[in-house]
Amino acid sequence: MSHRRSSFQANDLFPREIDIEICLKTLKIFQKMEGDVNCVVWDASLVLAKYLETMCQQKPDFLSSMKVLELGSGLGVVGLTAATLGAQVTLTDLPEALPLLRLNINENKTKIGSMGGYATAESLVWGDNTSEILKEEFDMIVMADCVYYEEALDPLIQTLQCLTNTILKKPTIYLTQEMRDSDIQKSLWNTFYEKLIEIFHVEKIPEEQQHANYRSSDITLLRINKK
Numbered sequence: 001m002s003h004r005r006s007s008f009q010a011n012d013l014f015p016r017e018i019d020i021e022i023c024l025k026t027l028k029i030f031q032k033m034e035g036d037v038n039c040v041v042w043d044a045s046l047v048l049a050k051y052l053e054t055m056c057q058q059k060p061d062f063l064s065s066m067k068v069l070e071l072g073s074g075l076g077v078v079g080l081t082a083a084t085l086g087a088q089v090t091l092t093d094l095p096e097a098l099p100l101l102r103l104n105i106n107e108n109k110t111k112i113g114s115m116g117g118y119a120t121a122e123s124l125v126w127g128d129n130t131s132e133i134l135k136e137e138f139d140m141i142v143m144a145d146c147v148y149y150e151e152a153l154d155p156l157i158q159t160l161q162c163l164t165n166t167i168l169k170k171p172t173i174y175l176t177q178e179m180r181d182s183d184i185q186k187s188l189w190n191t192f193y194e195k196l197i198e199i200f201h202v203e204k205i206p207e208e209q210q211h212a213n214y215r216s217s218d219i220t221l222l223r224i225n226k227k
């Protein structure tokens, strides 16, 4: 598969630069002018990426050599940040999201490599229990803004269960979600949250522990572990 920008319409893409201050690197993330939800950078991904950076500032080995999986990566802001902070990251999404995600990995791979990190992208459709990725064990799972339609709630929980049903590692899940105003979105989140706390220990990370400039009362950040 070609990862070159030329496989997209040239005027279809526009870059967004994201500074990772603690290592003086700037990620270049290509977004699409038009497209589905996986073509733009969502605020919840910035909050989670910056939280990872904050944690690395406090504990320099927080991500180094950690095996990290991202669900619903979209354009890859969270996974690429983790990789630039030294993690070995598998970014995942629906098959149709992979060309742009891989283009973004390719665009940033020299920076990531210079920090000892690694990033690759694979398809992982929530609820697909046949995926080879589910046979691997990870130290950390990250996901931003992935709770937004009803049909995905049970498959997403199922995938989180599979990924935490591990023998050697005990992965911690970090999740951000923007709380939107509509009743449908509120009810979706409540349903997801109720299902989550049946299976996992869930801890809300207070805003004062997050990045000083990248936090919001509209965006919830959770740390989740298997019970």
Ligand SMILES: C[S@@+](CC[C@H](N)C(=O)[O-])C[C@H]1O[C@@H](n2cnc3c(N)ncnc32)[C@H](O)[C@@H]1O
Binding pocket: 037, 038, 040, 041, 042, 043, 044, 045, 071, 072, 073, 074, 075, 076, 077, 092, 093, 094, 097, 124, 125, 126, 143, 144, 145, 146, 148, 152
């Ligand atoms: C709102 S976007 C968030 C993207 C990115 N995490 C961010 O915050 O910028 C939700 C992401 O979930 C992915 N997604 C939706 N349904 C999915 C499914 N059933 N399996 C895997 N990924 C899915 C979408 O393609 C999209 O990239």
